[in-house]
Amino acid sequence: MVNMTENTGSVIDEDTFSVRRTIRIAASIDKVWRAVAEPEHISRWFGRTVLDGTGVGATGTMTFPDYDVIPLRIEARDEPHLISYRWNNDDALGELPDAVDESTSTVFTFTLDEIDGGTQLTVVESGFERTSAPLENLESHRTGWDLELDKMVALVESEAAESDA
Structure with missing residues (x-):
């Protein structure tokens, strides 16, 4: 069994309404890139992700168990160093719209x-000042990034160890 790299948790910056987490992963940049940029790989550790392409402007959805379908759009991409997504996530609005809502969405960048x-x-996920409950959403996403990224580290490191064996 592979021991997962220990990483510190996410931090909230209330001045910029953002959540940030920096982690180390014992795997190549190419393996980590696939985990954050390719829908079939994202779906293995985050929400089930479907996109209509891989370039800037590609749209799609992310679905979590027991939760609505969340509209998603690629905002920026510089393979293999940066990918940025915009998504709807404001639970207080009730039913989520079918497309990304610029007025209440947040952006997360890997x-x-x-x-x-x-x-x-x-x-870094930012834009929480546009949501209906900024501080509550910041805290919810801080804990969410801890949980989801820990799952990704375990998955990517175990696959990297298997391919290196």
């Missing part, structure tokens, strides 16, 4: 850097 022994990944 930045990847090669480091000794693997990849450093930073995620």
Whole structure:
């Protein structure tokens, strides 16, 4: 069994209404890129993801168990170092719209850097000041990024160890 790399948790910046987490992953930047940029790989650790393409402007959805379908759009892409998504996530609005709502959506960006022994990944999600309950949404997403990224680290590191064996 592979021991997962221990990483610190997400932090909230109330001044910028953002959540940030920087982690280390004992896997190549290419493996981590696939995990954050390819829908079939994202679906294995995050929400079930469907996109109509892979470039900037591609749209689709992310679905979580016992939750609505969330509209999603790629905002920026610089393979294999940066990918940014915009998504709806304001629970207080009731039923989520079928397309990304610019007025209440947030943006999360993954930045990847090669480091000794693997990849450093930073995620920053911003725009919570546009949601109906900014502080509550910040806290909810802080705990969410901890949970989801820990799942991704375990998955990617175990696959990297298997392919290296």
